[in-house]
Amino acid sequence: xxxxxxxxNAGGNAAQDDPAMPDHRPLAIEARGLVxxxxxxxxxxxxxxxxxxxxxxxxxGPNGAGKTTTLRMLLGIIDPDxxxxxxxxxxxxxxxxxxxxxxxxxxxxxxxxxxxxxxxFVGALRGLPLAEGRRRGRALLEEHGLGHAAxxxxxxxxxxxxxxxxxxxxLVHEPRLVIFDEPFSGLDAINQGRLEKMMRALxxxxxxxxxxxxxxxxxxxxxxxxxxxxGGKVPFAGSVDLAxxxxxxxxxxxxxxxxxxxxxxxxxxxxxxxKRDGSTFFYFPLPESGIEPLLKxxxxxxxxxxxxxxxxxxxxxxxxxxxxxxxxRALEENPEEEGRR
Amino acid sequence: MSGGQMAGxxxxxxxxxxxxxRRDFAAILLSRSFIFFLIGPLFPLVVGALASGVGQxxxxxxxxxxxxxxxxxxxxxxxxxxxxxxxxxxGEALPELAVIxxxxxxxxxxxxxxxxxxxxQVSAVLSGTRAAPVLTGPKELIDDWRGPVALLAATARxxxxxxxxxxxxxxxxxxxxxxxxxxMRTAQAGQTLLFLLTMVLAGMVLSNxxxxxxxxxxxxxxxxxxxxxxxxGKLFAMLAISFxxxxxxxxxxxxxxxxxxxxxxxxxxPAVGWPLFIALGIAYFAMAYLLLGAVFxxxxxxxxxxxxxxxxSMPVTMAQxxxxxxxxxxxxxxxxxxxxxxxxxxxxxxxxMLARAAQDSDLTQHAIALCxxxxxxxxIVKLGAGLFRRRVMKSGPARVRPARKGQAAA
Numbered sequence: 001x002x003x004x005x006x007x008x009n010a011g012g013n014a015a016q017d018d019p020a021m022p023d024h025r026p027l028a029i030e031a032r033g034l035v036x037x038x039x040x041x042x043x044x045x046x047x048x049x050x051x052x053x054x055x056x057x058x059x060x061g062p063n064g065a066g067k068t069t070t071l072r073m074l075l076g077i078i079d080p081d082x083x084x085x086x087x088x089x090x091x092x093x094x095x096x097x098x099x100x101x102x103x104x105x106x107x108x109x110x111x112x113x114x115x116x117x118x119x120x121f122v123g124a125l126r127g128l129p130l131a132e133g134r135r136r137g138r139a140l141l142e143e144h145g146l147g148h149a150a151x152x153x154x155x156x157x158x159x160x161x162x163x164x165x166x167x168x169x170x171l172v173h174e175p176r177l178v179i180f181d182e183p184f185s186g187l188d189a190i191n192q193g194r195l196e197k198m199m200r201a202l203x204x205x206x207x208x209x210x211x212x213x214x215x216x217x218x219x220x221x222x223x224x225x226x227x228x229x230x231g232g233k234v235p236f237a238g239s240v241d242l243a244x245x246x247x248x249x250x251x252x253x254x255x256x257x258x259x260x261x262x263x264x265x266x267x268x269x270x271x272x273x274x275k276r277d278g279s280t281f282f283y284f285p286l287p288e289s290g291i292e293p294l295l296k297x298x299x300x301x302x303x304x305x306x307x308x309x310x311x312x313x314x315x316x317x318x319x320x321x322x323x324x325x326x327x328x329r330a331l332e333e334n335p336e337e338e339g340r341r
Numbered sequence: 342m343s344g345g346q347m348a349g350x351x352x353x354x355x356x357x358x359x360x361x362x363r364r365d366f367a368a369i370l371l372s373r374s375f376i377f378f379l380i381g382p383l384f385p386l387v388v389g390a391l392a393s394g395v396g397q398x399x400x401x402x403x404x405x406x407x408x409x410x411x412x413x414x415x416x417x418x419x420x421x422x423x424x425x426x427x428x429x430x431x432g433e434a435l436p437e438l439a440v441i442x443x444x445x446x447x448x449x450x451x452x453x454x455x456x457x458x459x460x461x462q463v464s465a466v467l468s469g470t471r472a473a474p475v476l477t478g479p480k481e482l483i484d485d486w487r488g489p490v491a492l493l494a495a496t497a498r499x500x501x502x503x504x505x506x507x508x509x510x511x512x513x514x515x516x517x518x519x520x521x522x523x524x525m526r527t528a529q530a531g532q533t534l535l536f537l538l539t540m541v542l543a544g545m546v547l548s549n550x551x552x553x554x555x556x557x558x559x560x561x562x563x564x565x566x567x568x569x570x571x572x573x574g575k576l577f578a579m580l581a582i583s584f585x586x587x588x589x590x591x592x593x594x595x596x597x598x599x600x601x602x603x604x605x606x607x608x609x610x611p612a613v614g615w616p617l618f619i620a621l622g623i624a625y626f627a628m629a630y631l632l633l634g635a636v637f638x639x640x641x642x643x644x645x646x647x648x649x650x651x652x653x654s655m656p657v658t659m660a661q662x663x664x665x666x667x668x669x670x671x672x673x674x675x676x677x678x679x680x681x682x683x684x685x686x687x688x689x690x691x692x693x694m695l696a697r698a699a700q701d702s703d704l705t706q707h708a709i710a711l712c713x714x715x716x717x718x719x720x721i722v723k724l725g726a727g728l729f730r731r732r733v734m735k736s737g738p739a740r741v742r743p744a745r746k747g748q749a750a751a
Contacts, residue, residue, distance in 0.1 A: 098351045106557040108561065
């Protein structure tokens with residue numbers, strides 16, 4: 001199949017247009033119009049990504065949305081049918097593979113290898129001399145409380161420990177870019193917390209961390225930027241704040257009076273709920289003019305304000321608004337993940 | 342750890358292949374499967390011995406050296422009659438006789454010219470008369486046959502053990518038919534060994550890759566190094582393992598032969614000589630294995646399960662058998678169009694060229710053939726890696742269920 005590689009100027013840089021994303025940093029990942037088809041099925045359909053160096057970036061979407069295929073294209077495991085990719089400045093990902101760490105969704109290590117050797121082997125694949133890999137591997141295992149397991153075979157470790165060994169193996173060569181595919185799946189809550197901490201530490205020292213997930217909470221807690229992916233397309237890429245801003249903040253107003261001349265100051269789409277005690281709740285999107293003019297009208301109209309709050313939309317609501325109800329439901333159901341657990 | 346302090350750098354294709362090879366080599370060498378690998382060839386050897394129908398075509402011709410009789414009618418009849426009389430007592434101690442020419446009394450035949458003719462199919466020629474027999478042929482052979490021929494001549498003259506005529510020996514400088522047949526036998530032995538080794542190893546490299554897919558390690562490898570390097574690494578590792586195996590088998594067979602008082606000398610010396618023949622054998626074995634291994638790796642990389650691997654590899658195994666039979670058949674007709682085709686077709690080329698090394702002393706052709714085969718290895722590895730990247734590693738398609746009406750409205 002002939003690849004249509006296009007030109008780099010075809011797309012804009014979402015990260016540079018996003019006030020919440022650091023625009024002064026070089027890009028760790030650039031992708032323009034990535035397309036991948038399998039047996040007539042388009043798994044990835046024109047994906048654009050711009051990930052600045054040193055950020056934590058989430059690729060958020062339900063299973064089968066195209067997350068793994070996108071990551072595999074960025075890593076050079078598979079080639080795109082169309083589009084361009086540039087990883088750490090190189091259009092050939094394997095040329096910079098010594099600067100990249102990767103944790104695949106389907107975890108795997110050689111069962112007969114010792115933990116320290118497994119780490120050193122992955123390091124060796126990334127250009128780290130074997131002896132240095134063993135030294136660093138032992139240090140990493142000690143640092144993460146697994147020193148006692150260094151000389152045990154992978155088959156002798158628990159699933160969780162083996163998973164931790166594999167995560168450490170992605171870091172042994174001290175990469176500039178780490179790509180985790182569904183890193184939290186299969187981990188218990190304690191180890192999920194440890195992994196989150198590790199990801200933050202990596203970003204703090206300048207390593208770019210990209211991870212795919214179908215769990216909105218992880219993306220919301222960790223990410224500087226996200227790409228929402230659904231049906232092989234990326235309907236949104238930018239900061240978490242920018243995603244939330246797709247939905248106007250909601251105003252929740254409680255008044256003593258149910259009606260009065262001040263009602264004309266409320267937006268026409270305001271929804272009202274009168275309580276038994278006579279107080280009334282109004283829900284409406286924050287007006288473009290802001291809250292101050294409204295507040296002034298309410299005070300002057302003696303509405304009797306009991307409470308007023310402005311609630312910013314969560315990432316879940318943003319995801320629903322951006323990717324649609326069906327994708328959001330697939331994200332929540334996630335039958336494959338449940339099956340694995 | 343301090344960030345960004347790299348102790349290594351980007352690996353070249355060969356270095357990456359060696360990292361993969363080193364791991365595989367160590368893992369296989371220290372595994373139980375290596376023991377099975379060492380004893381594995383016994384089974385196909387037995388099967389090969391039973392099924393070598395093609396080999397029998399050559400073997401039948403090479404069973405016993407034949408002494409051609411080129412004498413006058415009366416002399417020839419007397420000699421063959423003497424052979425018949427002595428046969429019940431002496432059996433195979435006498436050479437097998439075949440009358441190849443009847444010459445007029447008093448005429449001498451150019452026995453050396455007769456030997457050079459391929460159609461003659463004899464190893465030496467007996468000419469002259471009963472009273473003054475002349476034996477023409479390779480020195481070692483006519484030395485061996487001097488006594489039996491003297492006995493035949495004496496018996497033919499009715500003088501029994503009382504008087505033996507002097508046998509004139511004429512050593513032939515030309516390559517005798519016996520040598521050609523012997524070299525065919527050497528060639529075929531080399532081919533069979535090559536075939537059995539490649540089949541065992543290609544199967545092992547296939548299992549190795551399938552195991553790797555089952556362990557989910559393939560994606561880690563594919564992300565870190567180009568797939569070409571993974572393929573090459575696996576092929577190199579198994580090749581190194583095979584050399585260990587060959588060393589063990591060689592030492593074992595050598596010891597057994599020494600104990601049994603037998604040696605390679607029982608096979609006719611190949612045209613290029615034993616040291617070079619063995620060196621070329623190793624080189625052609627490497628090529629045959631790399632070619633077949635690369636095909637099997639491609640299959641292994643695309644198959645998801647062991648069952649799929651078995652299904653996919655069956656036609657390749659059968660095709661490889663056909664290639665072996667093709668090469669074995671071709672070796673019986675050196676220089677023919679069939680043999681030349683077998684030398685050019687990449688998969689039969691190593692087998693055919695090894696046979697040529699046994700029969701023909703020209704070395705240039707081997708250099709060309711090895712380059713040709715290496716180019717095909719590179720091409721198949723490249724194709725296999727490309728196929729892997731295009732067809733493997735696909736995630737499941739999106740299965741987003743359409744929203745139910747009620748939920749959609751909400």
